[in-house]
Amino acid sequence: MKLSYIITTYNRPQLLENAVGFIARERCDDSELIIVDDNSQSAVLMPQLVITAFPEAHRLIRNPTNLGVIGARNAGFSAAKGEYIIFLDDDDESLPNRTQDLLSKIENTAFDFVAGCSYMQTGEKEVVVPIKSGFMLSPEKLLLYPSHINAVIWRRESFKIGGLDNRVPYLGEHISMLLCLMQGGTAWLTTEVVARFRYIPAGLTKQVQEQNFLKAHLTAMYQILQEESETPVFRQLCDRVLTMLQRETILEFDAYLEKLLPIIRVFVTLR
Secondary structure, three states, X not given: OOEEEEEEEOOOHHHHHHHHHHHHHHOOOOEEEEXXXXXXXXXXXXXXXXXXXXXXXXXXXXXXXXOHHHHHHHHHHHHOOOOEEEEEEOOOEEOOOHHHHHHHHHOOOOOOEEEEEEEEEEOOEEEEEOOOOOEEOOHHHHHHOOOOHHHEEEEHHHOOOOOOOOOOOOOHHHHHHHHHHHOOOOEEEEEEEEEEEEOOHHHOOHHHXXXXXXXXXXXXXXXXXXXXXXXXXXXHHHHHHXXXXXXXXXXXHHHHHHHHHHHHHHHOOOO
């Protein structure tokens, strides 16, 4: 099988219906759709549209306990059969060109993953993120120009640990992509805009902002990167970022990226 779409959902049946509609519109041949219900209060039912669009290639997984978004994605990955993987959230929009554009950039290449751009809705404005694209990714560039998970296609064989890294809540996708590059993998950040999502203040949720979880999660991520890096220069970069995180008040993801830019510029030349 060529491609597995994995969509995780939790207590949002109406949003799931919308997400399934987007996937059915832009799906490729020889693909499957796996829905992972992360122990919703009312068990999710397989939408009829999935059965119609993927008559012989759909599956509903119900987690017996709530595993969180990364654990739920990994439950879907374990069941997936596709050569390539696209992870989705139930509240984001897949644009009609997503599968075609991402597949065309990863097929017949050695890339472990290809990341695209997204429309980010914030209030009444809509901007494209990442703000720069069209280049080979390094760990440093990925730190500065992260793509939304819905805009990434993975080569299945690139997962060395059987799925996404699950050590830090909400940041497992970022850590997995970074570790892949740090361990010799290659990836491309394409200019195509392939998805749309709504920006949540503080990068995660209101609760995260109130409890300052974002700073704690970022700190945990950089501690992992520092421990696993085999490059002294990159370990030094992580040390500088950890010092910044300890010193600064970081409540929003954009504020973190703004503080990160001058640190990374000391270590690498950015395009």
